[in-house]
Amino acid sequence: xxxxxxxxxxxxxxxxPVWDIDPYDRDILRQPDDYYAQLRSKGPFAFIPKYSILxxxxxxxxxxxxxxxxxxxxxxxxxxxxxxxxxxxxxQSLVVEADPPQHTRTRKVLTRALxxxxxxxxxxxxxxxxxxxxEKLLERGTFEAVEDLAEAYPISVFPDAVGLRxxxxxxxxxxxxxxxxxxxxxxxxxxxxxxMGPKIVPWITRQCQRENIKPGGFGAxxxxxADAGEITEEEAGMLVRSLLSAGxxxxxxxxxxxxxxxxxxPDQFQKLKEDPSLxxxxxxxxxxxxxxxxxxxxxxxxxxxxxxxxxxxxxxILCVLGAANGDENQWPQAHRFDxxxxxxxxxxxxxxxxxxxGQNLARAEVGAVLNAIVAKVDTIELAGEAxxxxxxxxxxxxxxxxxFKGG
Ligand code: OVM
Numbered sequence: 001x002x003x004x005x006x007x008x009x010x011x012x013x014x015x016x017p018v019w020d021i022d023p024y025d026r027d028i029l030r031q032p033d034d035y036y037a038q039l040r041s042k043g044p045f046a047f048i049p050k051y052s053i054l055x056x057x058x059x060x061x062x063x064x065x066x067x068x069x070x071x072x073x074x075x076x077x078x079x080x081x082x083x084x085x086x087x088x089x090x091x092q093s094l095v096v097e098a099d100p101p102q103h104t105r106t107r108k109v110l111t112r113a114l115x116x117x118x119x120x121x122x123x124x125x126x127x128x129x130x131x132x133x134x135e136k137l138l139e140r141g142t143f144e145a146v147e148d149l150a151e152a153y154p155i156s157v158f159p160d161a162v163g164l165r166x167x168x169x170x171x172x173x174x175x176x177x178x179x180x181x182x183x184x185x186x187x188x189x190x191x192x193x194x195x196m197g198p199k200i201v202p203w204i205t206r207q208c209q210r211e212n213i214k215p216g217g218f219g220a221x222x223x224x225x226a227d228a229g230e231i232t233e234e235e236a237g238m239l240v241r242s243l244l245s246a247g248x249x250x251x252x253x254x255x256x257x258x259x260x261x262x263x264x265x266p267d268q269f270q271k272l273k274e275d276p277s278l279x280x281x282x283x284x285x286x287x288x289x290x291x292x293x294x295x296x297x298x299x300x301x302x303x304x305x306x307x308x309x310x311x312x313x314x315x316x317i318l319c320v321l322g323a324a325n326g327d328e329n330q331w332p333q334a335h336r337f338d339x340x341x342x343x344x345x346x347x348x349x350x351x352x353x354x355x356x357x358g359q360n361l362a363r364a365e366v367g368a369v370l371n372a373i374v375a376k377v378d379t380i381e382l383a384g385e386a387x388x389x390x391x392x393x394x395x396x397x398x399x400x401x402x403x404f405k406g407g
Contacts, residue, residue, distance in 0.1 A: 006081030012047035029390035036323035057323025067352030072298035079183030150256035163217025176249025184392025287348035
């Protein structure tokens with residue numbers, strides 16, 4: 001059996017075009033829109049020889065593959081490696097890398113910890129923190145928005161909401177970058193990320209232990225499930241690890257990308273100023289337009305068909321969420337950033353049983369920041385070039401000098 005990037009090599013299925021491209025090329029990761037458009041133009045799927053995978057980026061098929069957990073499993077990994085054939089770099093996640101029935105039991109605990117009620121209780125303190133930060137940045141005028149806003153805000157509220165006793169900003173942010181780069185091929189991005197392991201992983205592992213979790217936060221709720229015998233102590237630690245894996249880089253990216261959209265499309269920002277009730281739908285449009293988690297894989301666990309294309313058991317399918325979110329058939333004028341759109345059905349938070357369990361929390365964090373900006377800032381301008389940071393699974397900014405002006 002021939003293996004490529006940790007999964008079986010396949011022949012291109014009948015009717016699927018062969019596409020000689022590297023979706024993990026740094027330039028594509030920085031500027032993916034042309035790649036997204038080409039992908040959609042290929043048909044339901046394309047075959048990429050370099051990695052021997054199928055790739056999909058139309059809304060219809062991406063949604064089908066992404067949500068059908070019985071045929072397209074997550075337990076074999078949501079990156080290029082097939083965990084049935086290779087051992088993952090860290091113990092498999094109990095949620096994102098699991099299928100029912102195991103997934104159902106552990107997901108339930110996270111759903112409870114991150115319930116609407118639990119996140120609503122934080123709304124006020126999130127808003128106070130956001131107002132303070134935005135006022136400080138307004139006083140500075142020009143600032144580095146990735147570090148001083150996109151990273152600074154989640155780091156100021158999230159560790160506390162989890163109940164971490166200690167919050168090492170670099171460890172938390174770099175761990176996210178590691179986890180997401182690890183989903184890609186054995187390229188330089190992945191190797192550089194893995195090299196940070198010895199510095200970061202022991203710290204992360206320690207923070208997931210009961211003695212390092214304060215009462216009253218999401219982490220405490222998870223350990224209460226262990227006390228009740230619903231999950232084991234070890235599983236509780238692993239679920240805290242999931243919060244730290246998926247809860248930092250994603251919201252950092254959401255805030256950065258939102259700010260980039262508002263700086264790039266000032267007329268859209270003015271619409272929010274005129275009608276602040278558009279702020280919530282505007283964030284959904286940011287997610288659609290700049291899709292932070294641009295790709296996740298699934299693995300076909302059975303021989304099956306999608307849109308008349310035969311897919312063989314063991315095939316890795318790259319689901320390009322960023323491309324699906326730009327599908328003209330789903331959203332007229334998809335290439336336009338429009339805060340009035342209300343883009344129902346975008347795939348940026350996933351769909352189905354694996355849909356982002358922290359989405360209420362993410363919306364609460366980014367919402368607080370956008371509320372503060374809309375209320376206090378009159379104009380947002382790029383004070384230099386915005387530079388995107390290539391990552392095998394996340395589409396995020398690296399540097400973005402911003403000028404805020406306001407009364
Ligand atoms: C996890 C996790 C959850 C969502 C996304 C993610 C790969 C990881 O449970 O560790 O990024």
